[in-house]
Amino acid sequence: MKQLLGQIIRSREFLVLVLLALMVLAVSTVNSAVLKPVTLINIINSSLFLMLIATGQMFVILTRGIDVSVGATAGLSAVVFGFALNAGIPLPIAMLTALLTGAAAGAVNAVGIVFGKIPPIIMTLGTLGIYRGLMRMLTGGSWIESIPQSIKSFAVTRFLFLPLMVWAMIGVVILVVVLMRRIKAARFFYAVGDNREGAYLLGIPVRSTEFMAYTLAGLFSGAAAIVFVGQIGFVPMQTGSGQELKAIAAVVLGGVSLMGGVGTVFSAVIGALFLTTVDSMMIFLKIPGSWNDAVAGAVLLIVVVSDYMIRRTVRARQLNARAKEIAISEQTTSNHQTTKVSP
Amino acid sequence: MLAVVLVVELGVLGTINPVFLNYQNLLFSTSDFVPVIIAAIGLTLVIMTGGIDISGVSVMGLSSIVLGLSFVAGAPIGFAVLIALGTGTAAGAFNGTVVARTDINPLVVTLAMLFFYSGVAAGLPTLLDVLGFKAYGAGGFEAYQYEGITGLPDSFIWLGNGMIGPVPMPLVLTILITIAASWLMLFTRFGRFLKLIGVNKDAAIYSGVPVGRTLVRVYAINGFTAAVAGLVLTAYFTSARSDLGSEALLNIITAVVLGGSSIYGGQGSVLGTFLAGLVLGYLRQGLLALGITSNIIPIIVGGLLISSVGFKILSGYLNEKRANQRAYSRERLTVNKSEG
Numbered sequence: 280m281k282q283l284l285g286q287i288i289r290s291r292e293f294l295v296l297v298l299l300a301l302m303v304l305a306v307s308t309v310n311s312a313v314l315k316p317v318t319l320i321n322i323i324n325s326s327l328f329l330m331l332i333a334t335g336q337m338f339v340i341l342t343r344g345i346d347v348s349v350g351a352t353a354g355l356s357a358v359v360f361g362f363a364l365n366a367g368i369p370l371p372i373a374m375l376t377a378l379l380t381g382a383a384a385g386a387v388n389a390v391g392i393v394f395g396k397i398p399p400i401i402m403t404l405g406t407l408g409i410y411r412g413l414m415r416m417l418t419g420g421s422w423i424e425s426i427p428q429s430i431k432s433f434a435v436t437r438f439l440f441l442p443l444m445v446w447a448m449i450g451v452v453i454l455v456v457v458l459m460r461r462i463k464a465a466r467f468f469y470a471v472g473d474n475r476e477g478a479y480l481l482g483i484p485v486r487s488t489e490f491m492a493y494t495l496a497g498l499f500s501g502a503a504a505i506v507f508v509g510q511i512g513f514v515p516m517q518t519g520s521g522q523e524l525k526a527i528a529a530v531v532l533g534g535v536s537l538m539g540g541v542g543t544v545f546s547a548v549i550g551a552l553f554l555t556t557v558d559s560m561m562i563f564l565k566i567p568g569s570w571n572d573a574v575a576g577a578v579l580l581i582v583v584v585s586d587y588m589i590r591r592t593v594r595a596r597q598l599n600a601r602a603k604e605i606a607i608s609e610q611t612t613s614n615h616q617t618t619k620v621s622p
Numbered sequence: 623m624l625a626v627v628l629v630v631e632l633g634v635l636g637t638i639n640p641v642f643l644n645y646q647n648l649l650f651s652t653s654d655f656v657p658v659i660i661a662a663i664g665l666t667l668v669i670m671t672g673g674i675d676i677s678g679v680s681v682m683g684l685s686s687i688v689l690g691l692s693f694v695a696g697a698p699i700g701f702a703v704l705i706a707l708g709t710g711t712a713a714g715a716f717n718g719t720v721v722a723r724t725d726i727n728p729l730v731v732t733l734a735m736l737f738f739y740s741g742v743a744a745g746l747p748t749l750l751d752v753l754g755f756k757a758y759g760a761g762g763f764e765a766y767q768y769e770g771i772t773g774l775p776d777s778f779i780w781l782g783n784g785m786i787g788p789v790p791m792p793l794v795l796t797i798l799i800t801i802a803a804s805w806l807m808l809f810t811r812f813g814r815f816l817k818l819i820g821v822n823k824d825a826a827i828y829s830g831v832p833v834g835r836t837l838v839r840v841y842a843i844n845g846f847t848a849a850v851a852g853l854v855l856t857a858y859f860t861s862a863r864s865d866l867g868s869e870a871l872l873n874i875i876t877a878v879v880l881g882g883s884s885i886y887g888g889q890g891s892v893l894g895t896f897l898a899g900l901v902l903g904y905l906r907q908g909l910l911a912l913g914i915t916s917n918i919i920p921i922i923v924g925g926l927l928i929s930s931v932g933f934k935i936l937s938g939y940l941n942e943k944r945a946n947q948r949a950y951s952r953e954r955l956t957v958n959k960s961e962g
Contacts, residue, residue: 524733
């Protein structure tokens with residue numbers, strides 16, 4: 280138990296969570312309205328979209344890939360979801376359609392990357408354009424409105440103070456955590472990302488693991504689309520635009536390494552929460568919203584650079600300790616030798 | 623190869639729509655897309671080293687807004703241009719410093735800076751407003767948000783809309799930058815260093831290449847070209863805006879990759895990027911001239927990006943297979959001879 284606690288305290292996720300709490304507290308000294316439950320719930324509520332696409336992104340980055348098409352995938356799924364609802368398809372089936380659209384879009388990425396051996400950033404940058412173009416083509420460039428407003432009931436209905444969607448998100452996080460712990464195949468994401476050749480030689484199905492990662496990224500983008508449409512009740516053309524980079528930033532902020540093999544769901548969720556909170560805090564400090572990106576960028580840079588410096592110091596300390604050990608052992612052996620030789 | 627593609631493309635578009643194929647149209651339509659080429663040339667040098675800098679698209683907006691603000695703050699236009707170019711170069715150099723000094727993935731560094739620079743560009747005008755500069759004329763800040771900073775002098779607008787002989791200024795600038803960057807790549811030690819770092823960074827360090835300094839410089843060059851691209855766009859639209867270029871990332875990277883650069887570094891050519899940029903730009907113009915809506919164009923650009931890399935990978939695979947087969951049959955031959 281104690282060991283687990285120590286692990287948690289030393290993790291990057293915890294560091295970011297502490298920073299997050301400090302930031303909220305600091306802002307509350309200026310404007311105490313921040314600490315009202317309503318505000319906090321609103322912040323969580325508005326970070327759901329980013330949390331979901333960041334979680335999907337996490338699987339891809341774990342395998343040392345990258346997916347810059349998740350925002351466009353979410354947009355495409357949102358359009359399909361909107362069409363499905365407008366066609367009078369019952370809600371559960373419409374949701375399934377949106378999820379499948381996302382998963383299919385992810386699978387297309389996977390085909391190019393896994394079987395076509397196209398570098399992930401190129402493939403997904405290409406599909407970013409393709410999905411965004413498809414989205415505009417399907418709608419003719421106009422917004423999808425007149426969606427049955429019953430869809431918004433999900434976002435509005437509350438259960439134990441929290442909107443249903445927040446509960447759903449908590450459920451998703453718990454589900455993913457449990458699955459990642461319990462299913463053997465979940466470890467494959469880490470293995471493939473950490474050492475692809477090693478994983479291959481161990482008999483891990485590298486290709487299907489990568490395929491799965493991109494499909495999951497698409498699936499989660501589909502889920503994000505459902506949340507988005509549920510919250511605002513229509514589908515604007517900008518849906519998901521620019522969110523792919525935000526998702527990568529969130530995941531990296533939360534401690535997932537782009538070199539693969541490091542990170543958890545909490546990284547994605549906490550990172551997304553952090554970025555959304557930054558946006559909200561600006562409002563409470565009465566700073567114009569146009570500075571949001573500057574703060575988000577600065578935070579991301581500071582976190583990754585300080586992470587690097589901590590790693591470097593730890594490494595230097597380890598090496599120093601090692602050098603001392605060697606020096607001592609050399610001394611003793613040389614002493615030993617002199618005593619042997621002298622008589 | 624790309625030159626052939628360009629000629630074929632122009633030929634096909636020209637036969638479908640003869641109006642498209644007159645030299646004046648061909649020259650003038652370049653002004654719409656050459657800023658992408660200018661930014662892509664800087665990125666080509668960065669990608670040579672195996673790095674990447676996606677923050678260029680934000681630097682375009684940043685340099686544009688810095689130019690506009692220093693002009694309304696009273697700087698002569700020439701000085702304002704220098705400040706804007708200096709800002710872009712410094713922004714790039716900062717990226718390079720972080721990339722060179724740490725082991726953080728360049729994509730992460732420049733992602734953070736992409737947000738940072740675009741946020742600063744978007745925020746600066748509001749800051750001036752708070753500080754009490756009446757920078758935006760009678761319309762005030764509201765008007766600025768829609769129009770950008772207008773009223774730039776003609777000598778600056780000339781950069782975007784002027785001509786030297788029959789050639790529009792933006793194209794002249796692009797060609798100059800292409801020549802300068804090609805010279806850097808092909809005829810200087812710096813160019814060799816870029817390639818060596820891209821092929822094998824460790825080997826470069828061990829053979830005494832000043833890796834850190836080279837990286838800082840190449841990212842600074844990228845910042846500079848992005849700033850030039852931003853200024854050309856500003857002059858072309860006759861208004862300074864912070865969100866210039868925010869949609870250009872896909873086009874810029876496509877131009878670099880289509881131009882033959884490998885995203886893994888060590889391979890690439892400035893001329894290739896230039897030609898690929900022309901191919902992409904004319905494709906866009908041609909399709910628009912044929913009445914295809916701009917909605918479909920990202921689909922085509924994206925498809926082109928994927929298929930060009932896919933084609934390269936496939937042809938590499940086939941070449942290797944053929945070489946192996948040839949070697950194998952040669953081996954068989956000598957074995958047969960020695961046995962016979």
